[in-house]
Amino acid sequence: MTTQGRTVRLFLVDGAPTGLMTAEIMNWTGHALVSPRSRLPDALRRDEANRTGVYLLYGNDPDQPSRSRVYVGEGDSVADRLRMHAKDSKKDFWSNVCIVTSKDQNLTKAHVRYLESRIVEIIRDADRANLANGNEPSSKLLPESDVADMEYFLAQMQMVLPVVGLDFLRPKVALPQAPGVGANLARESGLELALISKKHNIEARAVEQDGEVTVLKGSKATARSDFVQNSYRALRDTLIQDGRLKPTSDPGVLEFVSDVQFPSPSAAAAVVFNRNSNGRMDWKLASTGQTLKDFQDAQLTESEEASHSTPSLGETES
Secondary structure (H helix, E strand, O other): OOOOOOOOOEEEEEOOOOEEEEEEEEEOOEEOOOOOHHHHHHHHOOOOOOOOOOEEEEEEEOOOOOOEEEEEEEOOOOOHHHHHHOHHHHHHOOOOEEEEEEEEOOOOHHHHHHHHHHHHHHHHHHEEEEEOOOOOOOOOOOOHHHHHHHHHHHHHHHHHHHHHHOOOOOOOOOOOOOOOOHHHHHHOEEEEEEEEEEEOOOOEEEEEOOOEEEEEEOOEHHHHHOOOOOOOOHHHHHHHHHHHHHHHHOEEEEOOOOOOOEEOHHHHHHHHHEEEEOHHHOOOEEEOOOEEEHHHHHHHHHHHHHHHHOOOOOOOOO
């Protein structure tokens, strides 16, 4: 089934892409306000910051440079809570804040406690950032109808927040259910990829979805370090330092001990091979052995043929 499109409305409050920004979705009562920490006083003067809502404090994790750290909170007046956090030396990691409230001001304390608990759960399951919350917040019991409303509210948050650069709520990609899936299913659930090198005794498995490649836990990478060029060497070194890529009993092989997301096929392949790599050529479809490049080129050809076979506006089929 084709997913319906959405209209996300972004507003640059000061006309600058790095300043205050608001985000809304048509027919959603929610409202997101994003601000750099340096502009926090301006953000807290806005009406929405003084409403009941949830907030996310986020920035680079000083203990794990390859990851972000996020703190999730809630409050009857978000502004009051943020003033406290801004003075807390234990939370100096955050450089940005996202405040999510309701335009109709119908969110109650019970609602935002539920949202806070669910957001923490979603971020933990997605594993795209490290949580700074010391204890997992307990969600207040809600009537069944309110739970349904809050789950819809969450679904809209998961739609709009990645648009403003917060991907913490994006779920992990799912593997195709069976080999040989069609192109439509592959686009919906992720394209299963494999990278195998008998020469280096390594095999890596990954899922590509929307340009992002997730190398799966248990995948192997070469331990060789004598290659001349690797543009992603710093990223690889960070993964080793963070303990996400560890040595094995084979001195020539490293292993991914958790799923790791990469921004492109080439970044993922470069970390696996420890050298520059054309990921679209090196990654292959696990089901067919076709290179990712050939698969994507075939999709383009199909699209081109389909567009040529469709009558243009004003033309009629003979």
